[in-house]
Amino acid sequence: MKDKSTFQTIVAAGLLGTFLMPASSMAWATGPAEVKPLALHKIMQDLAMDMQAVTDGISREDWALVAKIAPRIADHPQPPLAEKMRILSFIGSDAGKFKGHEEKNHRAGLELKRAAERQDRPAVISAFATLQNGCLACHQSFRKSFQEHFYEQR
Numbered sequence: 001m002k003d004k005s006t007f008q009t010i011v012a013a014g015l016l017g018t019f020l021m022p023a024s025s026m027a028w029a030t031g032p033a034e035v036k037p038l039a040l041h042k043i044m045q046d047l048a049m050d051m052q053a054v055t056d057g058i059s060r061e062d063w064a065l066v067a068k069i070a071p072r073i074a075d076h077p078q079p080p081l082a083e084k085m086r087i088l089s090f091i092g093s094d095a096g097k098f099k100g101h102e103e104k105n106h107r108a109g110l111e112l113k114r115a116a117e118r119q120d121r122p123a124v125i126s127a128f129a130t131l132q133n134g135c136l137a138c139h140q141s142f143r144k145s146f147q148e149h150f151y152e153q154r
Helices: 002-020 039-059 063-074 081-118 121-150
Strands: none
Touching: 039 063, 039 081, 039 121, 063 081, 063 121, 081 121
16 A cells, blocks of 8 residues: 555645646746657657667568567656656546557567567567557557647747
8 A cells, every 4th residue: 555655645746746836947838938848759769769770670680689679669768757647637538548559569569579589570570560550550649739739839
């Protein structure tokens, strides 16, 4: 029960900090000030580089490289708690859909690693295709609205 209590305290502190933040530090909500990119943006850039490296590894049949990179994709870094709360607040009732994409991509990344370790070419291609389709589905569902909400000046 202690872990649940600690988690609740962290969430409450994050919410309180967000609501008590001075207006000048909330450029993302108030307009003309420069908008600071989300940590999620850097995470997505790093994932894009990892996906390109996997593509290169597959094309060269460098299974060790694919197996090394796949877990970085499956278990990519998460945004800080306050940012996660902003994102979840924005997506609201679509949070389950967002988390579903995340879980599907996590499983595909782990399967990609296992297939690469077995040097199973067809399974590698299949897992990577599943991963790419999962990324695309999430981007089609969320990217445009995220960009409009978090980055476009109002």
